[in-house]
Amino acid sequence: MVPVIESEHENYRVIVLSPDGKDILVVPDGNQFALPSVEIPRWQRVAENLTEIVKAEWGEEVVCLFELDDLPRSSEAGIHYQAAEHWRTVGVPKIPARWIPVESLSKESLASADEYLAIQRARVQCSEGGNASPIGPFGTLGWFKELRTWIDGVLESLGFHLNGNFRQLNASPTFSLIRFETDGPAVWFKAVGEPNQREFPITSVLSRLFPGRVPSVMATRPDWNAWLMREAVGSLLSEVQGEALWEKAAAALAQLQIESIGHGAQILGAGARDVGVTALSKMVEPLVETMARLMEQQTKVPPEPLHRTQLRVVGDRIQTALEALEVLGIPETLGHFDLNPGNIIVSPERCVFLDWAEAYIGSPFFTFQYLLEHLRRTVGVDSALEKRLVSTYSSRWEAVVSRIAIDDALSLMPLLAVFAFAAGSEMWSDEERLRDPATAGYLRSLVRRMYREANSLSERRSVCLH
Secondary structure, three states: OOOOOOOOEEEEEEEEEOOOOOEEEEEEEOOEEEOOEEEEEOOOOHHHHHHHHHHHHHOEEEEEEEEEOOOHHHHHOOEEEEEEEEEEEOOOOOOOOEEEEHHHOOOOOEOOHHHHHHHHHHHHHHOOOOOOOOOOHHHOOOHHHHHHHHHHHHHHOOOOOEEEEEEEEEEOOOOEEEEEEEOOOOEEEEEOOOOOOOHHHHHHHHHHHOEOOEOEEEEEEHHHOEEEEEOOOOEEHHHOOOHHHHHHHHHHHHHHHHHOOOOHHHHHHOOOEEEOHHHHHHHHHHHHHHHHHHHHHOOOOOOOOOOHHHHHHHHHHHHHHHHHHHHOOOOOEEEEOOOOHHHEEEOOOOEEEOOHHHEEEEOHHHHHHHHHHHHHHHHOOOOHHHHHHHHHHHHHHOOOOOHHHHHHHHHHHHHHHHHHHHHHHOHHHOHHHHOOHHHHHHHHHHHHHHHHHHHHHHHHHHHHHO
8 A cells, every 4th residue: 555645735725805805816727717826834824824925926915814614525635725805915926816806706717616616605704795704703804904993093092003014823713813013012913712712811810910921911802802912022932042041931930920829819710720739639530530431442552551440540649649739838820731932932131921821720830840841852851951940940939938848849740740731621521522533542642641650750759768
């Protein structure tokens, strides 16, 4: 059998509609027309890549609206369809194209019948004629113009204005991420839908409580679940070199968490997950039971599925570790389940932590463990930098708890941080998501990690006792 080699690019056909939805951009193809076609690197941001290619090839600046996901024949052929709205002409096209009335199109006038169907579906979903799209606010023609008018109003009171340049990074009917340039500092517009709707209220609360450590919110649009924020000065930790910047991030993380002591109820009220010791203890038994069921459903070997007796041992050791953590008396603080170098902006003056959809209240050391995991992927395990990171982070916490308590807590983290991540994700309690083979496989991989860490922790403690 010849192996199937997955392409490194994905093919998109772009449905570029005029703001009123009456005209469409097409490419002449003999006696027929075709939609503009672009190739986008796999696993990269679709909106960002697609808008840049359309600008470069056809000289048109567009705003992505949504991807059509109900065209089975096209999906089987590996073709995606992206609806977009024309914003402005910005250059001379390299590839000839024409604007024609949508009503003049027919199945015969297009090179592909699938393209005709995609155009009709797109028109219905974006609700031309001024009506709101049934699939979400950012699927509606004209929403981008409304957004710019709103941002202009916010910026005017601050003494600066949009200069016309923008970069759209993410696009869907309910999600949006766009960077706007101004004649002053750049600003970011972000909107979120399910399952990340909680990021809107969480970000609003954190911006007020911890200015300078999280994005500065300038204005909000509750009807869009959206906010406008000032761009933080600096670079993403994932894009810069320098061990000192990792240490700076560790110190800033500890300081933010220490400042959050006493604000737990307010942050939980905004939608952060509760993964305190009490909440986690209640989840051990039901989560282990769910994992046992998933192991019994496993059909592919290797790896060997874990048996219920093994999983019960894991549950017992997690419960014991939680009890040991509680005895240490370390305050439960703000944490981040998705803290990675791409969510940290560093500069000589400060660190800013981004993307708080996965915020929690619980042990602060869970988050530090996740940061260490990303460091290990970058520089390897047991590096000199890792030791300095632990020292830097721990030294800030010594103002709150003893070094002995810190060291004991850190020794529990390889096990408890994985458990907290699995328990806090809510995937394990969602029956619909559990039916997805990829989700089930991912959860099985997490419990195998817990099994290894539980055994390792038991061995380390036995050595200490001897």
